Amino acid sequence: MSVDMSQFFEVFFEESHEHLDEMERLLMNLSLDEPDIEDLNSIFRAAHSIKGGSGVFGFDALTGLTHVMENILDLARNQEITITKEIVDQLLITVDKLKVILECYQNEEDIDWSAIEKGTSALEALLKDSPIDSESGDTTPEEDEGFGLFESPVVAENGDETFGFFDTQEIEKKETAYGFFEDEDGTQNNAAPGNEQTPTDKDTSNDHGEAFGFFDEESSNDQVNSESKAPDEDGFGFFDAPTSDDSTPKNTESIKPATATPQSAASAPKQTTKTAVKKPKPKASKKPRTESKESSSIRVDTGKIDSIVNLVGELVITQSMIQILGKEVHGETEEKLDGAIGELSRNIREIQEAVMSMRMLPMSFAFNRFPRVVRDLADKLGKDINLVIEGGNTEIDKGLIEKLVDPLTHLIRNSIDHGIEMPDTRSAMGKSPQGTVILNAEQRGGSIIITITDDGAGLNREKILSKAIANGLVQSNDIPDNEVWPLIFEPGFSTAEAVTDVSGRGVGMDVVRRNIESIGGIVEIESHAGEGSVFSIRLPLTLAIVDGMCVSVGEQTFVIPLTNIVESMQPQAGQIKTIGNDHLLWVRDEYWPIIELHKMMSIGKAKTKPTDAIIVLVETSRKRFGILVDDLEGQQQVVIKSLERHYKRVPGVAGATIMGDGCVAMILDVESLSNEINIPTIQEVSGGN
Amino acid sequence: MATSTKKPEQHTENEHKNEFLTFVLGEENYALDIMTVKEIRGYEQVTKIANAPDYIKGVLNLRGDIVPIIDLRIKFGVGQATYNEFTIVIMLMIDERIVGIVVDEVSDVIKVGTSQIKPPPEFGVAFDSAYLHGLTTISEQMIILVNIQKLISSDELGLYDPAVTAEQD
Numbered sequence: 001m002s003v004d005m006s007q008f009f010e011v012f013f014e015e016s017h018e019h020l021d022e023m024e025r026l027l028m029n030l031s032l033d034e035p036d037i038e039d040l041n042s043i044f045r046a047a048h049s050i051k052g053g054s055g056v057f058g059f060d061a062l063t064g065l066t067h068v069m070e071n072i073l074d075l076a077r078n079q080e081i082t083i084t085k086e087i088v089d090q091l092l093i094t095v096d097k098l099k100v101i102l103e104c105y106q107n108e109e110d111i112d113w114s115a116i117e118k119g120t121s122a123l124e125a126l127l128k129d130s131p132i133d134s135e136s137g138d139t140t141p142e143e144d145e146g147f148g149l150f151e152s153p154v155v156a157e158n159g160d161e162t163f164g165f166f167d168t169q170e171i172e173k174k175e176t177a178y179g180f181f182e183d184e185d186g187t188q189n190n191a192a193p194g195n196e197q198t199p200t201d202k203d204t205s206n207d208h209g210e211a212f213g214f215f216d217e218e219s220s221n222d223q224v225n226s227e228s229k230a231p232d233e234d235g236f237g238f239f240d241a242p243t244s245d246d247s248t249p250k251n252t253e254s255i256k257p258a259t260a261t262p263q264s265a266a267s268a269p270k271q272t273t274k275t276a277v278k279k280p281k282p283k284a285s286k287k288p289r290t291e292s293k294e295s296s297s298i299r300v301d302t303g304k305i306d307s308i309v310n311l312v313g314e315l316v317i318t319q320s321m322i323q324i325l326g327k328e329v330h331g332e333t334e335e336k337l338d339g340a341i342g343e344l345s346r347n348i349r350e351i352q353e354a355v356m357s358m359r360m361l362p363m364s365f366a367f368n369r370f371p372r373v374v375r376d377l378a379d380k381l382g383k384d385i386n387l388v389i390e391g392g393n394t395e396i397d398k399g400l401i402e403k404l405v406d407p408l409t410h411l412i413r414n415s416i417d418h419g420i421e422m423p424d425t426r427s428a429m430g431k432s433p434q435g436t437v438i439l440n441a442e443q444r445g446g447s448i449i450i451t452i453t454d455d456g457a458g459l460n461r462e463k464i465l466s467k468a469i470a471n472g473l474v475q476s477n478d479i480p481d482n483e484v485w486p487l488i489f490e491p492g493f494s495t496a497e498a499v500t501d502v503s504g505r506g507v508g509m510d511v512v513r514r515n516i517e518s519i520g521g522i523v524e525i526e527s528h529a530g531e532g533s534v535f536s537i538r539l540p541l542t543l544a545i546v547d548g549m550c551v552s553v554g555e556q557t558f559v560i561p562l563t564n565i566v567e568s569m570q571p572q573a574g575q576i577k578t579i580g581n582d583h584l585l586w587v588r589d590e591y592w593p594i595i596e597l598h599k600m601m602s603i604g605k606a607k608t609k610p611t612d613a614i615i616v617l618v619e620t621s622r623k624r625f626g627i628l629v630d631d632l633e634g635q636q637q638v639v640i641k642s643l644e645r646h647y648k649r650v651p652g653v654a655g656a657t658i659m660g661d662g663c664v665a666m667i668l669d670v671e672s673l674s675n676e677i678n679i680p681t682i683q684e685v686s687g688g689n
Numbered sequence: 690m691a692t693s694t695k696k697p698e699q700h701t702e703n704e705h706k707n708e709f710l711t712f713v714l715g716e717e718n719y720a721l722d723i724m725t726v727k728e729i730r731g732y733e734q735v736t737k738i739a740n741a742p743d744y745i746k747g748v749l750n751l752r753g754d755i756v757p758i759i760d761l762r763i764k765f766g767v768g769q770a771t772y773n774e775f776t777i778v779i780m781l782m783i784d785e786r787i788v789g790i791v792v793d794e795v796s797d798v799i800k801v802g803t804s805q806i807k808p809p810p811e812f813g814v815a816f817d818s819a820y821l822h823g824l825t826t827i828s829e830q831m832i833i834l835v836n837i838q839k840l841i842s843s844d845e846l847g848l849y850d851p852a853v854t855a856e857q858d
Contacts, residue, residue, distance in 0.1 A: 310753030317750075556737060601739035646786045647748065647757040648850040650738055656748060656755045664736040664750050 012053045013106050016062075019046035020102070024095050027088055040077035043091075047073055050098065061101045061111050068123040069094050075127075090126055094119055302399050305358050312352045313639065317662040319345050356639075359399075363441040363450070364392030366401045370412055370439060377416050384423050384434040385416055391441035396448055400539060404450070407512040411452045411535050412437065414509070419456030419533055429530065431455065443563070444671065447654075450537040459485055459527040467493065485525035489513040548638050548667060550659070551616060551629035554603040557665040559638050559657060560627065564670040566617040568632055576610050585615055585626045592617060593677045596628045600652060600676065601666075606630055623674040640667060652676065706800040711832055712779065713794040714761055715768025718830055720799060721837040725781045729795055732776035742847065751780065751787060757848060760791040764846070768793055783841045788848060799832070801825050806834060817845070 023046045026039045047070045054062035069091060075081040097119045104111045319341070326337045367389050378385040396404075420426075420435030427433045438453040461484055468474045468487045487493060491510040516523050516537055527533035548559035549568070569587070577584045583594040594615060598606030607613040607630045615626040638657035643650055654669035709720035735747030735758050744764035748755050758778060762768045770791075778789040806823040820843065822834035841848060 313753045601737070603737065603739075641753070641755045643748070643755055644850070646754060646788060647738075647848060650741075652739065656736070658750045658753065658755075662750055663734070664748050664755055666736065666739075 009057065012057060013102060016050045016053065016102055017099070019050050020095055020099050022046050024092065027092050027095065030083065030088060032083055032085060032088070035076065035083045037077055037079075040073060040083075044070060044073040044077055059101075059105050061113065061116050062098060062105070065094060065098055065101070065116055065119055065123075068120050068127070072123060072127060087126055090122055094123060302359070305355065308355050309359065309639075312348065312355050313658055315348050316352065317658065319348050320661060359397060360395045361398045361401055362392055363394045363396055363401070363448075364389075366405050366408060367392050367439055367441070369405070370408070373409060373412060374416060374437065377413060381417065382422065383416065383420055385420060386434050386436045388436060388438045389440075390438065394441040394443055394448060396441070396539070400448075403515060404537075404539075407515045407537070408439075408450070408452070410509070410512045411537075412439065415452055415454040415456065415533065415535070419454040419458075421457050448539045450539070452535045453532065455532040458529040458531055458533050459488070459525070461529070464488060481527070485527055488525075489523065547635070548657075549616065549635050550633040550638075550665065551597075551614070551627075552631045552633050553597045553601065553629050554606040556601070556603055557633060557659060557663065558597065558601075558629070559665050559667040560616055560618065561654070561667065561670065562635065564618040564620060566619055566624070568614055568616045570613070571610050571615055573611050583610055583628075585610075585617075587617070592624060592626045594626045594628050595673055595676060597668075598628070598630075600673070618670050620671045620674050623677060625674060625677055627668070627670075627673070638665070638667065706802045709799050709801055709832075709834060710779070711796045711799055711827075712777070712792040713796060714765070714792055717767060718796070718832045719792075719835050720801075720825075720832050721779075721781075721835045723798060725783055725837055727780040727782040727787060730778050730780065731774065732772050732778050732791060745848070746791065749789070751789075754787055756780070756787045756789055758789040758791060759846065759848070762791065762793070781837060781841065783838050786849070788841055799825075799827050801827075801834065809833070 023043050026043050026046075030036070030039055030043075047066045051063055051066035051070060054060075054066065072081070072087060072091070076083050076087070081087075097115065101111060101116065103109075323341050323345070326334075326341050329337050370389070371387055374385055374387040415437050416435075420437070421429070421431075423433035426435065436453075436455050438451070440453070441448060441450045443449075461481065464484055464487055465474070465477055465479075468484075468490070469477070471490070471493065473487055473490055473493075489509045489512070493509065513523055516539075521537050521539040524536045524538065525533060526536070547562040549562055549565055551558050551560060571585055575586045577586055577591065583596075585592040585594055592615075594610065596608070597603070598608065610628055614629050614632055616629060616632075617624070617626050619625075638659075640655040641657055643653065643656050650666070652669055652673045654667045654672075656664050656666055659665050708723040710723045710726055711718055711720040713719070733749060735749045737747045738745060738757070741747075744760050746758045746760050748757050750756075760770055762770045772791075775794070777792050777795050779792060779795065780787060780789045805825045807825065809818040809821040809823050811818055820836050820840040822836050825832050825834060840846065
């Protein structure tokens with residue numbers, strides 16, 4: 001059991017260290033003249049998370065200090081006191097103290113209580129010094145209450161009730177304040193209790209009654225410990241034994257059964273009673289383990305991963321070189337060498353997969369937060385909105401995901417705030433009162449395309465134009481729609497009549513565009529009055545992998561993305577028709593225009609006679625056509641490398657990749673190749689037939 | 690560094706000397722700032738890029754980077770653009786971008802003080818004088834100091850999309 005507990009302790013220590021580092025960093029950067037409320041909130045959340053966790057685990061020294069700290073921070077972020085240098089200094093000192101205490105707990109050393117008392121009183125002195133002392137008095141109890149609650153749920157017999165309380169009180173009062181409940185990180189911080197409480201906070205507490213059944217038992221001790229709610233213990237005469245100190249071990253144990261195996265519930269209480277008696281012991285047994293797995297996760301610069309990705313690519317090439325050389329070896333060693341090379345290639349493939357998986361994440365990582373955003377916003381604005389998420393599995397570079405979240409949030413807010421009309425307006429227009437916002441991600445050619453589609457009012461051309469003219473961005477009304485829409489991305493441009501806290505300050509859209517451009521993407525808008533708007537973000541695939549068909553033309557290899565390929569065939573002479581200089585392929589009662597790749601890519605020594613060659617039939621969103629190639633080489637996954645990194649964009653080419661022999665092969669951009677077709681489209685041809 | 694070499698008035702007694710890598714194109718000796726050189730390697734088969742000018746030989750794989758290779762001999766019409774086992778590619782790192790240039794031969798590393806650099810002639814050299822630092826003489830041999838950074842990022846060479854290079858500035 002103590003093993004399990006140590007896991008929770010470890011998580012708590014690790015996360016507390018992270019929080020402290022974060023607090024320190026934020027405090028250091030805090031501007032005294034204009035403290036950023038968001039930063040103060042983050043600091044507060046960090047302090048709060050430590051306090052919560054330490055309270056549950058019974059690290060009282062931490063709880064005490066963070067509590068006072070929290071009071072100061074709470075006042076500061078509510079702008080009830082002004083942050084002064086002294087306060088920041090004192091907070092930094094406290095952070096240092098907390099680090100020391102944390103280490104003491106971690107290493108099972110004695111705690112210097114006098115130092116803590118000194119720290120606490122120093123902080124309290126700060127509070128007193130501040131002019132609005134009385135208010136601080138107000139807030140303190142409030143916090144206390146919150147925490148009383150926090151701990152008591154664990155304690156109380158019916159988790160439901162307590163949690164209901166918790167919910168209403170905490171959440172209504174300070175939704176954002178309690179990073180604990182709001183903030184995803186925050187939630188995880190409280191190693192154990194957080195796990196339990198998050199769901200309660202989000203769902204309604206129904207199913208937690210059960211889970212908390214466990215808690216009741218064990219946590220009662222906690223109660224004894226922290227607050228004297230002795231009555232709770234009645235139900236569990238069993239647990240009367242535990243002394244107040246035990247809260248720590250018990251809690252962790254209680255959580256274990258609750259989250260993992262129900263059967264262990266029975267054993268948990270027993271354990272508790274045993275361990276309960278002496279506090280130091282269980283801790284002592286924990287410590288060594290904690291040290292043995294100090295860090296289960298580390299943060300790595302993506303640049304380092306990139307270089308590994310490249311190096312592994314090189315490794316693959318080297319390996320295939322060895323393989324070729326290996327063929328020259330004969331005799332006894334040949335077999336051995338073959339075996340070794342086989343092993344090597346397997347290992348390399350595994351490394352490659354592992355490294356790739358480090359870098360790629362499904363889009364849903366970014367998308368999953370939006371239902372919440374949409375719900376909150378819809379409530380706030382009194383709109384009824386249905387968010388549809390599609391393509392969450394599209395894999396995208398992790399770095400891109402992180403940078404996409406903000407612009408996406410902004411665009412979605414924008415769609416909801418400006419796009420979707422109020423329900424009664426919608427009904428009046430004959431639309432469903434419920435607005436729909438579709439968030440979609442897909443890979444197309446060499447890009448990932450993320451679209452945000454709403455069925456709202458569409459952009460208001462007149463309003464945008466008049467604003468643009470007023471701002472001197474354009475001179476005349478007479479410009480096409482596709483030049484009007486991008487105007488909303490100009491700095492300081494907002495057509496919202498009222499500045500709300502949702503949008504309207506005009507700082508948003510230009511930031512959106514800048515953010516997206518900074519990751520090499522572009523934003524496009526399509527909008528129809530009364531029907532809605534589509535915002536498309538087109539991002540390059542810096543590190544995406546594509547399933548491709550390798551084809552050869554002359555001496556060169558090209559890769560055609562498999563998603564575009566319909567089929568491949570060697571045409572019969574009768575299937576080839578000619579219009580002027582262009583060829584058409586007659587397949588299954590349709591004419592397919594043919595692009596001769598050797599002409600497109602100006603390659604000599606290629607097969608020019610269609611009947612000698614292979615035609616790969618491809619389709620894009622707009623067109624279908626055949627690509628004339630010499631031969632098919634086989635299908636494989638290739639890593640898309642940017643040509644633009646060291647060169648420039650090449651028409652018809654989405655990127656390049658490195659083949660097994662180290663050569664570079666171009667990946668065709670079928671979408672842009674289709675622009676090269678200057679003969680009538682299939683439909684027209686077949687229609688004319 | 691590039692600008693300091695251009696200004697003879699900066700010449701002091703303790704003259705700062707820049708190092709240059711000398712190379713041969715046809716019959717002429719050239720040199721470029723050694724700080725831009727990433728590595729030197731033999732010429733290997735490149736992958737052609739569609740519809741690129743003939744002096745852009747193509748791209749090759751430099752440890753995972755797709756790097757364009759240009760042949761200055763073709764661009765400036767000096768020497769014969771032949772490729773054999775002695776043909777050299779100098780990989781340059783300029784503004785975070787890598788580019789390889791094909792040359793006939795790499796000979797030496799020389800130190801050149803600013804005072805030793807003579808202004809480039811207006812004619813008689815294959816390179817536009819805008820792309821030159823000047824001329825210098827080492828062991829009675831004239832060496833043309835190329836302002837390789839300017840040359841590589843020039844529109845004349847057209848290696849990069851104008852928009853992209855502008856963004857990077």
